[in-house]
Amino acid sequence: MVQIFNEDLVSWYLITLKLKETVIARIQQSPIPTPTAPSSIDPEKQHQEHLQIRQHHHQRIMSNPETGHKFEEKTNKTPDHSEWVINIKEKLDQARRENTTSAWSKMCIYRVPQCLLKSDDKAYIPRTVSLGPYHHGRRDLRTMDRHKWRALHRVLKRTQHDISLYLDSIKEMEQHARACYEGTISLSSNEFVEMMVLDGCFILELFRGAIEGFKKLGYSRKDPIFAMRASMHSLQRDMIMLENQIPLFILDRLLGLENGDPHQRGLVAKLAIQFFDPLMPTDESLTSSSSSSSFKNLTTFDPFAEQGGLHCLDVFRRSLMRVGPKPEPKHWINRWSSQANLVVADKRRQQLVHCVTVLREAGVKFKKEKTDRFWDIKFKDGTLSIPRLLIHDGTKSLLLNLIALEQCHLDCNNDITSYVIFMDNLINSPADVAYLHYHGIIEHWLGTDGEVVDLFNRLSEEVLFDIDGSFLSQLSEQVNRYYNYRWNAWRASLRHNYFNNPWAIISFLAAVVLLLITFTQTFYAVYSYYKPLS
Known part of the structure; x- marks a missing residue:
C-alpha cells in the first residue's frame, strides 16, 4: 500500500514539474504583458483597447505634418533598401574608375572570345602546363608544378641568388603585370608574384635548355621534362596559346636578374624565336644558321624592341611576319570609317578568290614560291606563286591562337587572318589539296586531304575580317580580273582538251591539216568553175 502511494506521489510530482516547464517556456516566448491582474484580463476588451491606442497614435502623427513626414521617411528607408542603393553606387564608382584609368591600353593577354571557341575549344586550352593566372590551379595541370619548383631551385642554385631578390623585383612590377590580363585576377598579391616568378623561371629554363643544352644547365639526360623530346612538343604547343602567356617584360626582368643586369631587353625574344622554331609552318628554318650558337654568344639585340613585344605568342607572330606585308590603302576608303568594312563569318563577303579547280579552268597556273616566308604570295602572267605550307597536328592550334590574338588586340593587323582566309578560298575540296600537294605548295602530315579541307574551313569561322585592309586584297583583284577575262578561259579549255598529252596534240x-586541205580543195573547185582554164 505504501509503495503504491509513493508511486502516485512521484507521478504527480513529475507532472507538476512538466507543467511548470511548459508555462515558463510559454511566458518566455510571448511578449511582456501589461501590468494588470491576470484574472481581470478580457481578450475581447484587450483587443479593442489596443486598436484605440493605435488609432490615437496615428491621429497624433497626422496632426503634426513635420513629425509625420519624418516618420514616413524613416519607415520607407528599410535596411534592405539602403544596402541595395549602396551596392549600386559601389558598382557605378567602379565603372567610373575603369573609364578614367589607362589600364586598358596595357592589356595584351586575353581570354579567347566565346564566338571563337565554337570552332574548337581544345585548341585554346593547355593540356600539359599552365602559365599565368587563367588556368592556374587546374587539377589536371598540377603535376607540372613540382617540375616548376625544380626549375626554380636549379636557377637559385646555379646563380647563388636568394629567392627574395626575384620576389621583391617582380613585386615592383605587379600592378603593371596585372593590367596585362583581361578581367579581374582573384589571386592575392603574394600568390600572383609567386606565380610570376615560378612560371617565368620555368619558361626561361626551357628556352635556355633548348639552346645551351639541358645537361649543361644541370639536368639529367633522363629528366622527364627537361630532356624528353616527346614532352617538349606538348610544352611548345601549350606555351604558344593566347590564354597561357606571361608578359615579356616579366621574363626580361627574371633573365636580367639571372645574368646580373635587371634592365636588359631583347634576349628573351631571341630565345623564344629559337625555342618555337619547330612550330614554324615554313619550308626552311628561321634559325638554321644560328641553331648551334651558345647562350653566351647570343647578342642582346632585339629585332622587335622598337615594336614592343608583348609576350611569346606576339614574338612568334612577329617573327612569322618579319619584314611583313604592308598593303597600300585604297584612296576611296574613308580612314575614319574603316571599321565599316569588317564582316563576321559571312563566306560570301570573305570570298577573295575562287578555288583551285575553278581557277585552273580559267587558265591560272600554280607554282611553288621558293621562300621561307609563307605569306609571300605573288601573281604574274597568270601564274599564282605560293610558298610551301607545312601542316602538322599542331598547326590548327597555332593558327587559331594567332587569329585570336589579331581579333582581340587592336594594335595587331590581320595578316595571319588574311592568309588563312585566302587559303580557305583556294581549298574547297580534296582535289584542290591534292593539286597543291602535287606542286609542292602544301605538305601535310594529316590522315587525308579531306582533313586539310576541314582544317581551313574551320579556321575562318566566326572571324572578324577587314577585306579592304588585307595585304592580299590587291593580289586577289588581279587574280579575279584574270579569271573574268573570257579569252583566258577559252585558251585554258583548248589546252586542257586538246593539248594535255602528245597524242591529243598529234x-x-x-x-x-585535214581541214586546211579540204578548204583548199573546195576553194580551187569553186575557182575553176567560175574561171575555167582556156
Whole structure:
C-alpha cells in the first residue's frame, strides 16, 4: 500500500514539474504583458483597447505634418533598401574608375572570345602546363608544378641568388603585370608574384635548355621534362596559346636578374624565336644558321624592341611576319570609317578568290614560291606563286591562337587572318589539296586531304575580317580580273582538251591539216568553175 502511494506521489510530482516547464517556456516566448491582474484580463476588451491606442497614435502623427513626414521617411528607408542603393553606387564608382584609368591600353593577354571557341575549344586550352593566372590551379595541370619548383631551385642554385631578390623585383612590377590580363585576377598579391616568378623561371629554363643544352644547365639526360623530346612538343604547343602567356617584360626582368643586369631587353625574344622554331609552318628554318650558337654568344639585340613585344605568342607572330606585308590603302576608303568594312563569318563577303579547280579552268597556273616566308604570295602572267605550307597536328592550334590574338588586340593587323582566309578560298575540296600537294605548295602530315579541307574551313569561322585592309586584297583583284577575262578561259579549255598529252596534240594537228586541205580543195573547185582554164 505504501509503495503504491509513493508511486502516485512521484507521478504527480513529475507532472507538476512538466507543467511548470511548459508555462515558463510559454511566458518566455510571448511578449511582456501589461501590468494588470491576470484574472481581470478580457481578450475581447484587450483587443479593442489596443486598436484605440493605435488609432490615437496615428491621429497624433497626422496632426503634426513635420513629425509625420519624418516618420514616413524613416519607415520607407528599410535596411534592405539602403544596402541595395549602396551596392549600386559601389558598382557605378567602379565603372567610373575603369573609364578614367589607362589600364586598358596595357592589356595584351586575353581570354579567347566565346564566338571563337565554337570552332574548337581544345585548341585554346593547355593540356600539359599552365602559365599565368587563367588556368592556374587546374587539377589536371598540377603535376607540372613540382617540375616548376625544380626549375626554380636549379636557377637559385646555379646563380647563388636568394629567392627574395626575384620576389621583391617582380613585386615592383605587379600592378603593371596585372593590367596585362583581361578581367579581374582573384589571386592575392603574394600568390600572383609567386606565380610570376615560378612560371617565368620555368619558361626561361626551357628556352635556355633548348639552346645551351639541358645537361649543361644541370639536368639529367633522363629528366622527364627537361630532356624528353616527346614532352617538349606538348610544352611548345601549350606555351604558344593566347590564354597561357606571361608578359615579356616579366621574363626580361627574371633573365636580367639571372645574368646580373635587371634592365636588359631583347634576349628573351631571341630565345623564344629559337625555342618555337619547330612550330614554324615554313619550308626552311628561321634559325638554321644560328641553331648551334651558345647562350653566351647570343647578342642582346632585339629585332622587335622598337615594336614592343608583348609576350611569346606576339614574338612568334612577329617573327612569322618579319619584314611583313604592308598593303597600300585604297584612296576611296574613308580612314575614319574603316571599321565599316569588317564582316563576321559571312563566306560570301570573305570570298577573295575562287578555288583551285575553278581557277585552273580559267587558265591560272600554280607554282611553288621558293621562300621561307609563307605569306609571300605573288601573281604574274597568270601564274599564282605560293610558298610551301607545312601542316602538322599542331598547326590548327597555332593558327587559331594567332587569329585570336589579331581579333582581340587592336594594335595587331590581320595578316595571319588574311592568309588563312585566302587559303580557305583556294581549298574547297580534296582535289584542290591534292593539286597543291602535287606542286609542292602544301605538305601535310594529316590522315587525308579531306582533313586539310576541314582544317581551313574551320579556321575562318566566326572571324572578324577587314577585306579592304588585307595585304592580299590587291593580289586577289588581279587574280579575279584574270579569271573574268573570257579569252583566258577559252585558251585554258583548248589546252586542257586538246593539248594535255602528245597524242591529243598529234590528233589536233592532223585535224587542222585535214581541214586546211579540204578548204583548199573546195576553194580551187569553186575557182575553176567560175574561171575555167582556156
